[in-house]
Amino acid sequence: MHLLNLGILAHVDAGKTSLTERLLHSVGVIDEIGRVDDGNTRTDTLALERRRGITIKSAVVSFAIDDVTVNLIDTPGHPDFIAEVERVLGVLDGAVLVVSAVEGVQAQTRVLMRTLQRLRIPTLLFVNKIDRRGARYDGVLRAIAERLTPAIVPMGTVGGLGTAGARFVPGVGASAVDVLAEFDDELLAAYVEGSAMSHSTEGGMSHDTGEGGGAMSHGTGLSGLSGMSDGTGLSGMSHGTGSSGMSHATESSGVSHATLHTALTAQTRHSHTHPVYFGSAITGAGVDALISGIKDFLPPAAGDPAGPLSGTVFKVERGPAGEKVAYARVFSGTLRTRDRIPFGEARREGRVTAIRVFDHGTDVQGDAVPAGRIARLWGLTDIRIGDAIGEPRKAYEHVFAPPTLETVVVPGPGADRRKLHLALTQLAEQDPLIDLRYDEVRQETAVSLYGEVQKEVVQATLADEFGLDVDFRETTTICIERPAGSGAAVEFNKKDANPFLATVGLRVDPAPTGSGVDFRLEVELGAMPYAFFKAVEDSVRETLGQGLHGWQVTDCTVTMTHSGYSPRQSHAHQGFDKSMSSTGADFRGVTPLVLIEALRRARTQVYEPMHRFRIEAPADTLGALLPVLAALRAVPRTTETRGTACVLEGAVPAGRVHGLEQRLPGLTRGEGELESAFDHYAPITYGTVPERPRTDHNPLNRKEYLLNATRRVGS
Template identity: 25%
Template structure:
């Protein structure tokens, strides 16, 4: 089934948790005729939150893809999580999407995760429209939210709609409709009839002057982009709606503005215009620049692929749903045609894969197709080795696209099977879960034999634990979560490592002088190099020493054996004897030098610092500030809005375990919070002392 490129929209719905993303998605599916009832998050009846854990918690955990039609367009829509623990789901979706709908709550405005997803969309250059939701809530503030989008996100929002009223029905000025500034019409919504109806009428007299003022605000940034628009305005002639939409589209695709709409998804107000906005203002695959990559067979020469079905096939794996009878791999097709039973190249892994079946995905349902073309998103069954971020391409025209980078894990816990019979089953299950979730890690501790699982936060690990117990029926024992520390050095040290040993009856000798120092190099945690004079020692011996230093660096530091980072080791000099100086001797000398240097260069324990945002009634502000100080935290900023206090703070993850319970007791259950990894910073000496080996 091939779809016309200009009619395809690959979009994501992204936002902070509880802004209403899934409710917006459910309304879109209902109004497009894809579903026959409106799913409710609170009742666990939504299309896209089909996992049992999602329905129990009332939050989105896994991104879900749905395809539907709207006004002769095909929309591939991905509903993404809002909780920061599952930010990888947003990351990988934005990597392959062409446009985004960013949802904001009119009451809470721009929240912590709103900033994160906006930054992610900026990084991947995703054009977007904004939807200010929950206009029916008490304290809803359209203009305040618009200002926050402009100031906090450094964006250029342009309102193309304004609300009529704000707040719940019992208020005199309750939210009751919207004004379309492009058509200059008033829209009211009747959801009691089937299909739901939108009534267009002339703008009420008491709203007309306000609408004209907002329309001028909308047009001002567009005059510089269109001479025709400017000339019509100067001549005081009517400006056609189609011309305004055309200029708005041009400005949106070039990232100069972000059109802003408003409504209440729960009440079914304003969602159809958002769908219209998707077709009017967000890009089709042919509006997106050709994807860039390298040709691995030509010394990584630059390659591009246009969204053209006649070009060689090229696609990117961005999500895997493991299953016993064959994983479902989600692929964004960038160029060419992909057919069932075709043979594909994975250039990153230098392997060939078999594409057995193709499926268009409808959340938990799917429809099999024989082929898909450029610009589409498809589920593939039959791939055995490809993982998230891998490129798939035509075997005769190799191209390697940029992969997807994910943040490092910050929290770990040990997990062990209750019986040896469960051990193999646990190992297989963890491997399957690692394929599904690129931010999930599972390793076996060499010291204890325990399996350690790592993730992005307490909720992330809790969801994984529940999955193991409930979905896979594994009888496992879980230990308390622990922080993922790092190690580095605070200074520099020049030392000499030696080897004077008898091994296998042979006297071994080697001396190696190294310099170990701190460098800021996040791309490569441990850098090993040599400045040893080449005529002094055979290079094969130096290579053996460098390999040992690299292995020691990968093995961890001297405080608690935690992963090392930002360290540079330079071999300065070496000595050999006439006999007994071989690879083994130099490896032993390198190991001795590494241990001495690490201890002499002032080892430092690094702990993850979290960015914490708290929203609480103003009368609890002092309690929260005091509590954060007790947790070794610092207050970055406080502000008040609509009778609530907003606190931005930075605090060590080690002090934030179980914070949601403490927060509830501090505020009688009236506060909310979100946190995300911010940076690694030096931990106090008393914390380091608890790990010293």
């Protein structure tokens, strides 16, 4: 018995959740298959998921394939929730990427495949919807090879393509050797030797046809796809089936079935090669072959149950009583109920009060979670998504694109503002990338977003789970600020109307793009208590959240150039005299004034987020597209014509992506396809520089700031 943690990924509407239902039915976990349209699928549990027919939150369900226990994680397909997907990928042993046989390789499919390849996660591809009108075989294989990866091995042919009776016919042809031999010299030698013997004895090789016809000579590999017409099978494929759709057709070329199976297994598990299955989640065609492929080709979960405890939290939700529930994958060791464990960057400790492990379609009460398993944990009240449990492991680096949109949440009639803020805080716990900004003066909360669909999800969640009716202001773009030069300022203790018992001098210098914020000292660390230095650094980082124009300041180095304090003093026979002695509050109070003045002297430049885009559309629509792109301030960088289609790539402001998505269908007769993702920040050199309302005590206005800050210190 071994474990496999499996992810199901796809572009929205490719049939990912339907495939999950079919898999659960095929292995006997559920008796009746749920339908996305009917809102009764096992993994879509949120009310909005059932209404919209899309997956918003990842869900886990367990089943067995012979001696393999599979923890299947259904992930969101909509690009607004790519961060949810990325968090899940860090706990997977393998994945199935679903592609539609009708729509083919779509924008999000490419994003997901790039991420899977970057993380080297072994991946099978399942081409769904072969029973739908307009389904393609060769065209989809060609698109996968061109747009995802050429290292694919089709695992069979399709009969009755595009009809309700469409079926998958397992079998791998000799052309698979071309793909596998690239990473296996012994396989290449056996293939060349076998081919030479075959030609010498037979004087040639006949072209065996798969179901649906078509022919491909051995040795052409996937390059032979270019000469195939849609609807035909991949030639050279036998109809005989093996445990994973392997056939003996290749033995004539000197490569045995066992050798081919071993090579394909090894290369799939090392993410070199990707088997491709065709089928239908609705009819079940091809699903049994996919199940065999999951069992045979994807690697089992590794980890020593007797080793030191190490795990990762990839999801946090609230239970019925409002308690925190953490979803965690254990990579090493064994986690038991009542264990006290360290977690997170701060290495806080918490005690696990209850454990539920996933088994046979549900989660059951458990006493322990051994290495390789996924479980739900109770009792860790301060746990956050991404926290390491036990010993931190060398995990892959999350590459989350920043949210580039923001909107203010407007309470509906009678909505309790305090309750709303608490609810939003809980949502941010479940998704740390939903950043909250609370404006005390206006009593408003703004949330960061990836797209308009996410706004609808927040609105529906607040209504369904918290009973709060809310609306939103118009979505705006989140910009950043970077220093344009260097600047320095200082405030001295007890001089020049400085009401704080602290001396702080700071210099701001530009730093390389992407470097973030670095805090340094040019004063002796022993010049004053460490707590005062810490108060300055913390205040610097907090103050940089709102620069001269209200945006976060990044890519800079802040150096402390001056320091000084009033030592602890007291009157005879009396206690500590605050009026004569410095405290951390003095340093926290004066630092924003000094830093903002240094920024004033350095000046800052506002930058807006830019998305890279790729548009594929009919070539004759290019004339209509280009003026619209120009109006949206998009900058095409490359234009390529491929037959009757054209491909444009370039950059577009993040705030204009939604408008481009809305206009593209009308400009391209519904045939245009847009792929976009955050790429970089570009300086704003046009019009009025956008300003963001401040939510702090406004150190830009010294009088206003001192009035608020000294009142706070005094209290």
